Amino acid sequence: MAQYLVAIHHPDDYDPAIAEDEAMTRDIDVLNDAMVxxxxxxxxxxxxxxxxxxxxxxxxxxxxxxxxxxxxxxKEHVGGFWVLETADMEEALAWGRKAAIACRAPVEVRPFHS
Known part of the structure; x- marks a missing residue:
């Protein structure tokens, strides 16, 4: 198993009070529950x-x-992140795809040194 950073990127002017609604919060909660x-x-x-x-x-x-x-x-910065332990990059990318959908933002998946 390897560890991966799954980072969410937000623009400099990102305001969660404006950008994040109930549906997005729920989608992120569902994603977190699935990861656990x-x-x-x-x-x-x-x-x-x-x-x-x-x-x-x-x-x-x-x-x-x-x-x-x-x-x-x-123009963009890391707004949040997960550290995941998965079998390989493909599995980490699968979670990254779900994160991009739930967070409605660009995502970067990067392996840690082993």
Whole structure:
């Protein structure tokens, strides 16, 4: 069994109060229940908007600079994720497809180092 990150991507201006309705919440709950029932879900977590992040960068003098906002300046950021343990990438992709439908958002599936 291998572990995979299944990450949901949201645009910078994503507002869950606007984008997420009862049907979406229900679909995500059903997906979570199915992952638990299948024994593949290791961890799940939703993230606050990227603007709430702190970026840390090591400096040549050994200090660490802390700044407001995400590390990367992009139009999309990870909005939430699952860590799954599945037999292979194909099974992880099957769960990723379900996540894309339930979350109504782009999904990235990436294996962890073994």
């Amino acid at each position: 029932a299948a024994g593949v879900r290791i961890f799940v977590g939703g993230l606050l908007p990227a603007r709430r992040a702190k970026a840390l960068r090591a400096q040549p003098n050994g200090e660490v600079l802390v700044s407001d906002g995400p590390y990367l300046q992009t």
